[in-house]
Amino acid sequence: MRTFLLLQAFSALPSVLCTTSSKRGLVYVPSEKHPTDDNIWVQSGSDLTWYYNYGPEPSNPFTGSQMQFVPMLWGASDTSTGTPFLDSVKAQISGGANISYALGFNEPDGQSSTGGSAIPADLAASTWIREIEPLRKLGVKLGAPAVTGAPSGFTWLQNFFTQCAGKCTPDFIPVHWYGNFEGLASHIGQVMGTYPNMTVWVTEYALPNADLTTTETFYNQSSEYFDRMENITHYSYFGAFRSDVSNVGPNATFLTQNGKLTNIGSWYLGGAATSNIPKGAAGKSALFAGWSLLVTAAAFWLFV
Numbered sequence: 001m002r003t004f005l006l007l008q009a010f011s012a013l014p015s016v017l018c019t020t021s022s023k024r025g026l027v028y029v030p031s032e033k034h035p036t037d038d039n040i041w042v043q044s045g046s047d048l049t050w051y052y053n054y055g056p057e058p059s060n061p062f063t064g065s066q067m068q069f070v071p072m073l074w075g076a077s078d079t080s081t082g083t084p085f086l087d088s089v090k091a092q093i094s095g096g097a098n099i100s101y102a103l104g105f106n107e108p109d110g111q112s113s114t115g116g117s118a119i120p121a122d123l124a125a126s127t128w129i130r131e132i133e134p135l136r137k138l139g140v141k142l143g144a145p146a147v148t149g150a151p152s153g154f155t156w157l158q159n160f161f162t163q164c165a166g167k168c169t170p171d172f173i174p175v176h177w178y179g180n181f182e183g184l185a186s187h188i189g190q191v192m193g194t195y196p197n198m199t200v201w202v203t204e205y206a207l208p209n210a211d212l213t214t215t216e217t218f219y220n221q222s223s224e225y226f227d228r229m230e231n232i233t234h235y236s237y238f239g240a241f242r243s244d245v246s247n248v249g250p251n252a253t254f255l256t257q258n259g260k261l262t263n264i265g266s267w268y269l270g271g272a273a274t275s276n277i278p279k280g281a282a283g284k285s286a287l288f289a290g291w292s293l294l295v296t297a298a299a300f301w302l303f304v
Helices: 002-011 035-041 084-094 121-131 133-138 151-164 181-194 212-228 263-268 290-300
Strands: 025-027 050-052 101-103 141-143 172-178 199-206 232-235
Touching: 025 199, 084 121, 084 133, 121 133, 121 151, 133 141, 141 172, 172 181, 181 199, 181 212, 212 232, 212 263
Parallel strands: 025 050, 101 141, 172 199, 199 232
Antiparallel strands: none
16 A cells, blocks of 8 residues: 555656756767767756766766766676776876766676676676776775666676675665666665665666656656655766667657757756657667767777
8 A cells, every 4th residue: 555655646746847956967978960969968057967978088078067977897808907997097086087986887787789798797706806996995986887677687796796705895886777667666675675785876767668748757756766865876867869869769868859958858957848849760760879889989998
């Protein structure tokens, strides 16, 4: 009964929310075709306080912006013995950059076709000990590997910590989720129950391929939930691109096909509803070119 009343209360949320939150960040996906879209995320009044780009180096469009960069070691290679990620982050700190956090591997239990780094737990553990764990001595707080929301994610993460043998000590657990709000809340509850001594960052989330009203309701439910949960300290919605190139459906995006802020995009930046309706690619399935750029850039660092 309590669960029913909670969900009923969420369903009564207004379709338009205009709120601000210091927890919100940007999952940055570059657009070669529309580079001026980058200006939207740093415009005056933007609510975004941090960002990541799946790589170790900051993105040029955001130099001098209010957003704090969070580097990520996207994957791992069994042929690499150096420390390019560690060296890069140390150099940034030495150069005066404010690097307070670092993210671990991106969906190591997932496949490359969906953006996962597809690495075994033992390789991830040895790479973490060599490349990420030393950052703790520099005062950097560390995010555990960001596994998928599938059951395999919990299994992979358990195997990772077993392989680490106490030598991997992240400060927070990143969460990825693509599904409805009830599933999201349940998944986060399971994460918190499994790792009660760590805070949570929701570093990728969206409701893919749903109708516009359902998608906007999901956004409002999830943002309200994240903002009131003390143990969730950061979150970043996966939708910072145009609707006609989205691989999570046009209605989940921040921008319309013409580069205008959707309701969700404006709400996420702390603004009011725009009533701009997103549309998908005409006459063909939308293709999200961003993944190929991100994977290529991230993979480069595995072989340096």
